[in-house]
Each structure stands twice: as C-alpha cells, then as structure tokens.
Amino acid sequence: MAALEDCQVAVGYKVYLAQAQRWLEGKRTISRGMTQELERAELALELALAGERVAVVSGGDPGIYAMAAVVFELARSRGVTLGAEGLAVEVIPGVPAVAAAAALLGAPLSHDFACISLSDRLTPWEEIERRLELAARAELVIALYNPKSRGRSWQYGRALEVIGRHRAGETPVGVVSRAGREGQRVEVTTLAQAGRAEVDMQTLVIVGNSRSFTWGDFMVTPRGYLDKYGGKED
C-alpha cells in the first residue's frame, strides 16, 4: 500500500490495476493486456530511467510466475544497472495464489511441494511433462498453475495422467478458481475424477501426496506429528 501511494506512475495488467485503484487515486496508470508482460516491463523501465517512481503491479506474489523476473530480464538485456549502483528496485512479496488456494482447501501444502505451470508458451511441453513425472515420483504435493486456457485444452488431462502413473486414483485433489475474488469456486475431488473439474487460467489445481487425506470439507497433507507422537498422545 505504501509503495502504491508513494509511486508517481503505476504499470500493470488492467485487472490488477483495477484491484489496486483505491491506492492509486489521481495517479497516472498505464494498463496493458494479459499477454503483454514484456511491453509492461519496457514501459516501467523507460519511465524509471526517465526519473519517475514507478510501481509495477502484479497479482498474488510478484515473484511467482509474475512480473518481477521480466523486469530483471529486460534490465539485464538492456545493460541497465539495478540496485545500490544504479536504479533502485524493490520487490514487495505478497500472498501467492497457491497459498490463497491452499488456505481455502484446508492445509494441502503442509509437506514438501512443487509449483509447476502447464503453460507451454515459453517452456516446451516435453520439459513440463518431465518435471511432472519427477515431481510425482518425489512424493511432492504438486500445484498446477495455468492448467488450461482458450488455446490449450489437452495439457491438463495429460498432466493428471502423468502424475497418475505414480499416485493412486483416490489421491485428494483440490481445485480452486478465483481465490478471494468474485466467482470463487472451491472443490475437493480425487485424481481419478479431477479431469472432470471445471478449470481455466484462473484455476489452481493441487494434487496431494500419498498421505494427503480429506476431513469434512477439507484437504490436508499431514506433517506427521500423530504418526510420530501418536502413541504418546492417545
């Protein structure tokens, strides 16, 4: 909030700028579409080099599949020094979509986990599939970002199939869309049934590990206290 109030100009995807509007009253804002990340970073860097205090607004946490890296990538490619010797830059952490989704489901991330994006716009599908396979073998809880979009329909089903080689069909799966926003949906299902869930680019899918369980409406990955200390406690 302080950074937004302190900036002179804010650059961002229009949906996120609209969410931040109350801290940006009377300021210059520059919005661009969802796929124009590089253009947003270029505008921000140019304005900052011209002496303006610029806020780049991201959804969730800016460092997780969001804008922070794009700004650094571009600064390097243009030879723009950042930090103590150059342009001051500060990344302000937030609540990542995966943490917001997990909280609505219960506690599915409470043991080791991986976040993997199914978008093959910048990463070849073979590489994504290899990561899914190894993460599934590693007993990591797996959070799938960007499971589907208008132009990508088969990757989500394929990802469930790859994970299903190493996890049982009854493994709990949480499906959360638009966490904390209008149109929020939360569903707990199983790996065998997860292909039928309604998912899109605003959905996060969390696949449990072999010890994840459901309790009431909730999905939980145990930390293991009761296995270890159960004898003493009961």
Place this chain on the structure above:
Amino acid sequence: MAALEDCQVAVGYKVYLAQAQRWLEGKRTISRGMTQELERAELALELALAGERVAVVSGGDPGIYAMAAVVFELARSRGVTLGAEGLAVEVIPGVPAVAAAAALLGAPLSHDFACISLSDRLTPWEEIERRLELAARAELVIALYNPKSRGRSWQYGRALEVIGRHRAGETPVGVVSRAGREGQRVEVTTLAQAGRAEVDMQTLVIVGNSRSFTWGDFMVTPRGYLDKYGGKED
C-alpha cells in the same frame, strides 16, 4: 488482523505471539515453545470445543510447514468434525517465508520450483535425499527450509552435494536469514560456495535452476520472454 481482533484467546509459539501483540491487547494468550506444535493444536482444539473463538498464530503462511495441518490432523484423530457440520474453521493465508526471501533476492522463483524441508525429525533422511535428487533432475528451483539446527549439522552440506550432481558449481544460490525481521541477512553466492554460508533454522536457501543468473546484487530465474521474443524486441 480482523481475526486476531475478533478472537477470545490466541495460542502460538511465543515469538509469533509477541509479533502479533498489538492486535491482542487485553486478550488471553497461551504460548508454548518451538517444538510443541501438537500441544498448541490440542489446547486450541479444546478451547474451541469449549465454545471459545480461538486464533492459532503461525509465522509466514500457516499452511506451509506450519500449524494449519497439525490442527486438522488432530481433529481427525479425535473425531472432531470441522466445517459446515461442526466446528467452524478458517485458514487465513499469509506471505510464506519463501516468498519473503525471494523478494529480497530479486526474482529467483519465477519458474517452476519446489520447497523441501531438510528437517528429518518427522521424515526419514533417505526420503528427503530422494526428493532433492529428483527435484534437481527436474530443473526445479529448490527452496530449502530448515537447513540446519543445533542438533542437525551435516544435512545441509549433504543436500548441496546431492543437488550438485545435477547442477553446475556456478549455479546462483540465495541465502536469506530472518527475512523482514531484526537481524535480516541476504547473500547471493554459488552452489560451489554455498556450504560456507551462515545458515540456521531461520534461514531459507534458494538454489537456482540451470538458467538462473545474477544481475547486480540480485538473483533471477528467467521466465524466458527474452529468449522467445528477443529477436523481435532488439
């Protein structure tokens, strides 16, 4: 903040209760030591069953290596129904330690990543080592939680060795202690040198993937926009 102000009694590790003190003025607080997670969950559950509105206070995000799962595990083992049909429970997400550490380093988590705890108190070391090996092969950025404690000294060096079978010695590594708190330390080093960094239970270590780079004081894992669109942009 609203949940803290709304509760009747707060239960937590004493360091976190002290941090939340300004929202808990005049309320009953019950603190326990760092290793007494199960005892804290039991107290909270008993008080809630007795009709009190209880806040269980965690550091970072309560769903990531923290208290949320312990409460659910215990409720299941005691047969206490949670949710619409029983005790109301709400998990409130926060900024996870890994996101706070990443923001101080730059943008090291901007591609697929895994969080793996090196604590073998509840998980056998062989299983942890297997996860590290597979995550390293999967090109995931790897965030190491709980790298060392007073009673565990060799696991951190061993973890770097396992990851080093699949990553170059010059891979960037970020070491962050006490992110956002007194005594904060931030260091960017390499996989070959990371064993010499000062680490303890309050440290998070982030090992980059094969494309992570440093720029100025910062560590960044690229999303790949400039590889893909570089030709057009330059």
